[in-house]
Amino acid sequence: MEFISEENKQEPCFFCNTNTLIPTRRRRKLSFHDCTFTFFRCLSCKGYSLFPALSDELIQEMYSSNYLENMYPKEGLDNKRGLDSKNESFNDQYAHLLQFLSDINLRGKTFLDFGSGAISEIYEAVTNQGGSYTGVEYDASLVLRLKGNFPNRTYYTVNELVKSDMTFDFIFCGDVAEHLSFPIKTLNVLREHLRADGKLIIQGPLEASSSLCHLSVELKSLFLKASPYEFPPYHVSLAKKESIRQMISISKFSEEYLKIYEVTWPFRSISFSIKTNLMQKMGMLLKLFDKALAFILPSYGNRFFIVVSKSKFNN
Numbered sequence: 001m002e003f004i005s006e007e008n009k010q011e012p013c014f015f016c017n018t019n020t021l022i023p024t025r026r027r028r029k030l031s032f033h034d035c036t037f038t039f040f041r042c043l044s045c046k047g048y049s050l051f052p053a054l055s056d057e058l059i060q061e062m063y064s065s066n067y068l069e070n071m072y073p074k075e076g077l078d079n080k081r082g083l084d085s086k087n088e089s090f091n092d093q094y095a096h097l098l099q100f101l102s103d104i105n106l107r108g109k110t111f112l113d114f115g116s117g118a119i120s121e122i123y124e125a126v127t128n129q130g131g132s133y134t135g136v137e138y139d140a141s142l143v144l145r146l147k148g149n150f151p152n153r154t155y156y157t158v159n160e161l162v163k164s165d166m167t168f169d170f171i172f173c174g175d176v177a178e179h180l181s182f183p184i185k186t187l188n189v190l191r192e193h194l195r196a197d198g199k200l201i202i203q204g205p206l207e208a209s210s211s212l213c214h215l216s217v218e219l220k221s222l223f224l225k226a227s228p229y230e231f232p233p234y235h236v237s238l239a240k241k242e243s244i245r246q247m248i249s250i251s252k253f254s255e256e257y258l259k260i261y262e263v264t265w266p267f268r269s270i271s272f273s274i275k276t277n278l279m280q281k282m283g284m285l286l287k288l289f290d291k292a293l294a295f296i297l298p299s300y301g302n303r304f305f306i307v308v309s310k311s312k313f314n315n
């Protein structure tokens, strides 16, 4: 299998496109299919990029329909409700989007959910507001299954979207950019499919932000666990607020609204029962401090929700 993409020759930062990357041990290397992946830290935007960049073949393999079932074994892909909206991690992930959608009039407007998965709550929030929903996913077999499970909804593959001249009033790109080796390219594609006065909504983790939990990950990687972690390279870029801002600006979008916040992730919930081991308890304690700091400091947090529009300049 070919792992190294042709586009991995100059190794610019995934977020800001500068050649100011240095290999770092602040995050553990990953090992997958006998290939070792190393994080590089950008001296300009301070984000992390993982190399070698993923090939299309590996991306196809990692994000087949099995991926969602592995990630959400309880809910599965065939569950009509998708994820459980009462679940704390669901609220952590989608509360800002659902609030945003409840505040706008979508009557007669088109909404593209890029990297949609099977989240019924977004479809319902859009259609309840009078909007027209379209979901897009990378894997063709996944799109087929989504069409079969939800016959009332419209789904396309990313390839079908790219080849089409469809345009949308709103595009939601939720928790996608951190999986992509070339997120700026994807934002350029989305720009092509966004109407002139349309809004692009992006959300995702800030895994390189300054926080106590991230400091503990860094110290563990530097001093305790030097060996590669056997795990698929799902998150290939780790962002800070600054890296997201630079990525947005390079992709010729203007920021309209940005919210930074701290969520419980990577823990599903904070629980100090007898089943939680000492390391987990220490991590959860740091998480509680991080949440308290995020409550006081508006720029502190491990997630972002941003609304951008096409820049009036640089067209």
Ligand SMILES: [Zn+2]
Residues within 6 Å of the ligand: 013, 014, 015, 016, 017, 018, 042, 043, 044, 045, 046, 047, 243
């Ligand atoms: Zn950078």
